[in-house]
Amino acid sequence: MNDRERALTLLRRIEGESLYASLVLQNDSGFVRTLVLGVLRWRSRLDFAISSFAARRIEPEILDVLRLGAFQLLFTDVAAYAVVAETVELAPRWARGFVNAILRKIASGKAPEPASVATRTAHPEWLMDRWTSFFGAERAVAIALADQQLSYPDVLTLSGEVPPDSVRSDLVDGIWKLHGSSAALDRSSWWPMDEGSAVVAAIAANAGEEVLDLAAAPGGKSLYAATRGRRVFSSDVSMARLRPLITRDPRHVVVSDGRRPPFARRFQTVLLDAPCSATGTIRKNPEIKWRLQESDLAAFSRLQRDLLTSALGVAGETCVYSTCSLEPEENDAVVAEALASNPEFELADVRPYSPPGVGPWIDGRVLRLTPESGADGFIVHVLRRK
């Protein structure tokens, strides 16, 4: 199977089975990765170019081939004749004339520019509208453009070694940014972990000697805090997702629903890295933006409120509440409600707990690390018992 055939197969699996691109691509680097992530990243922009030349409704299997061709023509340096010749081959015989004609028109460079900023940056209109309303137009576009950058995994070093072809994170210690896939790295020395995620873990580690990680799976933040010498207890509702942590150190792992934590005592610090819409991680998981509906946010928000209420119940001194969502319903609103119904807690300033590199991303008492930083977006509130 050549790279384009493989990319098409993977794209169909990601879409058809609602899989995460980052997981499906774990063992692919180079051109396959560029093609799959590129098509997912630029989808609405590609569809705009395709539909400006296609007068009829396009079958999904043909549309995927056209998207693959349009991406190469609009966003790579591959010669247009090669793109057209190779991509047409991916289409069923009966559709090749049509695919050939559309790709040639796109290659001619006469596709109009999309009028809306959402289509230009290939994000859903509703998401750009809400980012614009709470971050302002300029930062909303910067976030959307950062989502469109090709990205590779970051890794936490567990051995002190420096991974090949990498640079040190300037946001947080212990994290290296790779320039390729992490497939070749030995899992006992390295743990794939975004630097934004490590920033959250560093904040929790700075908040207490003892950390209960209440939504811990797959376990990056727990592991990070453990590498900082913290006594860490990890809990998550999903046994399957906890498996990597259980394999490492089963003594401190508990499977439980965080809304009913089974602990008879408090922990100095509780980290609640809540399940969320993940709109801060679109750069690494571009498929998210096409799956998520604005109406999904309410259910996340309800679950987050319940989890934060129980997290405060077991927090002795501090509770670090984080999500990788940029949406206020999942962050500020959840915290405001928890503080209103738990007056024994107050919002602490995140700054004294934060690694120095994230200073520019602190907004009042809250860390709002957004993707222009190069890291996944995370919003972090620290709540402290009065």
Ligand SMILES: C[S@@+](CC[C@H](N)C(=O)[O-])C[C@H]1O[C@@H](n2cnc3c(N)ncnc32)[C@H](O)[C@@H]1O
């Ligand atoms: C954002 S992820 C956590 C990532 C993790 N902190 C890390 O750094 O590897 C959210 C987690 O919440 C878990 N979760 C969802 N509902 C939960 C619940 N009711 N109680 C506890 N955990 C839950 C999911 O299984 C998922 O692992």
